[in-house]
Amino acid sequence: xxxxxxxxxxxxxxxxxxxxxxxxxSLTACGTGSSRSVGSGGKSAKTLxxxxxxxxxxxxxxxxxxxxxxxETGITVQAVNLQGTQMLAQIKQGRPQFDLINNSMMDxxxxxAQNALETLDTDRIKSIKSAKIPEGxxxxxxxxxxxxxxxxxxxxxxxxxxxPESWADFWDTKAFQGSRSMCNPDADLPELEFALLADGVxxxxxxxxxxxxxxxxxxxxxxxxxxxxxxxxxxxxLLSRQEVTMSTVWDxxxxxxxxxxxxxxxxxxxxxxxxxxxxIAKDAAHVDAAYQLLDYSLRPEVQAALAKTFxxxxxxxxxxxxxxxxxxSKLAGAPEYYDKGFDADINxxxxxxxxxxxxxxxWARG
Numbered sequence: 394x395x396x397x398x399x400x401x402x403x404x405x406x407x408x409x410x411x412x413x414x415x416x417x418x419s420l421t422a423c424g425t426g427s428s429r430s431v432g433s434g435g436k437s438a439k440t441l442x443x444x445x446x447x448x449x450x451x452x453x454x455x456x457x458x459x460x461x462x463x464x465e466t467g468i469t470v471q472a473v474n475l476q477g478t479q480m481l482a483q484i485k486q487g488r489p490q491f492d493l494i495n496n497s498m499m500d501x502x503x504x505x506a507q508n509a510l511e512t513l514d515t516d517r518i519k520s521i522k523s524a525k526i527p528e529g530x531x532x533x534x535x536x537x538x539x540x541x542x543x544x545x546x547x548x549x550x551x552x553x554x555x556x557p558e559s560w561a562d563f564w565d566t567k568a569f570q571g572s573r574s575m576c577n578p579d580a581d582l583p584e585l586e587f588a589l590l591a592d593g594v595x596x597x598x599x600x601x602x603x604x605x606x607x608x609x610x611x612x613x614x615x616x617x618x619x620x621x622x623x624x625x626x627x628x629x630x631l632l633s634r635q636e637v638t639m640s641t642v643w644d645x646x647x648x649x650x651x652x653x654x655x656x657x658x659x660x661x662x663x664x665x666x667x668x669x670x671x672x673i674a675k676d677a678a679h680v681d682a683a684y685q686l687l688d689y690s691l692r693p694e695v696q697a698a699l700a701k702t703f704x705x706x707x708x709x710x711x712x713x714x715x716x717x718x719x720x721x722s723k724l725a726g727a728p729e730y731y732d733k734g735f736d737a738d739i740n741x742x743x744x745x746x747x748x749x750x751x752x753x754x755x756w757a758r759g
Contacts, residue, residue, distance in 0.1 A: 439468040441682040444674075445495040447474035453703030454495070461698075462689045468682050477503070484509045484675050492677040493686055498668040499739040501535035506743075510534040511673040517684045520691040524709035529736065530668050537670035538690055539705040542725035542734055543581060544664035546642040548632055549656040560591035560663050563639055564614050571638025572619035574631050577757075578750045579623040582667075582742055584641055585611075585749065586735070590663045600738040604749065608756060621757060632657050644725045645704025661725055664734035668708060700724060 443459070445451050451472060459470040473491055477500065483489045484507075494501070494510075504510050512533050515521055521536060530537035547557055552569050562569055575584055585602050588610035594603070619637055622628050628640035629650050644664065650657050671687045673680060689695060696707035697715035706726030707713065713721050713728060721727045725734065742749075 439466075439679075439682060440471065441468050441493065441679050441686055442471045442473060442491040443493045443495060443686065444475050444480060444491045445472055447472075450703055450705075453699060457698040457702045458686075458690050458695060461695075462686055465689070466685060468685065470686065480504075480674070481507055481509055487676050489674040489677060491674055492679045493683040494672045494674055495538075496669065496672070498530065498532070498535055498537055498670050499737075499742065501532070501670060501672045502739055502743055504672065505532075505534050509675050511675055511677065511680065513673065514684075518688045518691065520688050520693075523711070524691050524693050524696065525711050526691065526708050530670065530708055535670045535672040536687065536691065537668035537708040538696060539670075539699065539708055540666045540668040540726065541705055542644040542661065542664040542666050543576070543584070543641060544644050544725065544734070545639060545660040545662075546628055546632060546647055546657055547639040547660065548635065549658050551638040556658065557639065557660055558662060559660075560587045561593075563587070564591040564610070566614070566617050569639065572636065573614060573617050574620045574622050574628055574637045574640035575618055576641055577621040577623040578753055580625070581643075582665075582737065582746065583749055583753045584665075586665055586737075587641065587663065588614075596663060596735050599735065600741050602741065602745075604745075604752075608752065611756065615756075615759070629655075629657070644706075645723075648704065648723060661730045661733045664725055664730075666706075666725070666734050666736045667739075668736070669705065670708070 445454055451474065455472065459472065462468065463470055475491065480489065480491065480494070481504070483491075501510065513536065515531065518536065521531060526536060545557060545560070545563055549556065551571055557563055557569055563573065566573075585604065585607035586599050588607040589599055589603060590596065592606065592610045620627070620631055622631070622640065625643050625646055628642040629646055631637045631640055633650060633655050642659070644659060644661070647657050647659055671690060673683045673687070677683055691709065693707070693709045693711035694715050696709050696712035699705065700707050700712065700716065701720060704723070706724045710728070713724070713726065725731075
């Protein structure tokens with residue numbers, strides 16, 4: 394089953410490949426191109442094609458967003474799962490077979506550099522104001538609808554009733570003994586920010602990242618990192634088997650383990666947020682319908698419905714008022730947790746990710 398965040402990493406490599414002039418053979422290797430229709434079942438004169446990442450996330454979008462949108466507007470939604478190179482190839486030919494793109498804000502920024510997105514008329518997206526979408530997550534070409542957080546997970550039975558409170562504790566293997574796990578760049582952005590936070594850099598002073606300092610701090614922990622995880626479930630597996638006592642993790646991945654009685658908990662101090670959002674493909678055939686679905690998707694009540702179906706955090710602070718206390722407490726975007734984390738600087742990462750990833754791979758090999 395696909396994970397939206399893993400898909401983002403594959404997608405990003407594909408976009409980078411196009412920008413660098415990768416041969417056309419890579420186009421056929423980077424996505425399934427699968428599609429599914431979401432409609433009322435009858436004939437409709439109005440249609441819309443949406444690109445999303447499929448899998449469990451696509452199923453949640455269908456249930457919480459596409460189907461009720463069709464019921465309200467009569468517009469039939471067809472969802473397709475395409476990767477970056479496939480979409481760019483269609484757009485560059487002037488014939489995109491999709492209208493609205495659901496992807497990370499970082500990937501949308503990549504597309505802007507390729508002149509692959511329409512400039513948005515935000516006056517046509519009324520729910521931006523009612524949802525109170527953060528200003529930093531509204532660009533000329535895309536608007537965020539949700540985010541995920543990369544944070545810390547730990548076994549609650551490992552430290553004599555104590556729990557880590559900061560990334561400095563994650564690095565402190567004397568006070569908090571046991572092996573660690575951190576992510577591989579195949580899963581997500583290298584975790585340089587966590588190393589800098591562990592070394593005392595204030596959260597609001599992280600960017601531009603001091604790369605040399607970050608790798609120096611990572612090296613201090615290298616011998617205690619048992620495994621670099623490359624898939625969303627793996628941190629939970631390692632914690633469940635007691636192979637590690639702490640791991641970085643995608644927030645939301647612990648809920649099932651906790652239901653099974655596994656003694657694990659998260660720490661959201663210093664969590665890194667990355668936003669997911671919507672953009673309209675350049676030369677899209679159904680622009681009006683795309684604006685309607687974009688506007689619908691950003692409604693606070695719709696974002697809340699999606700959060701009940703899939704472990705993602707609404708970008709809208711208003712959406713959290715539509716959830717119960719129990720539902721809200723599980724989300725890193727809840728008011729009591731939000732200020733504990735920070736937004737990844739996607740512009741910095743776009744400029745530096747390739748070089749950082751190369752250096753990380755060399756570092757990890759020792």
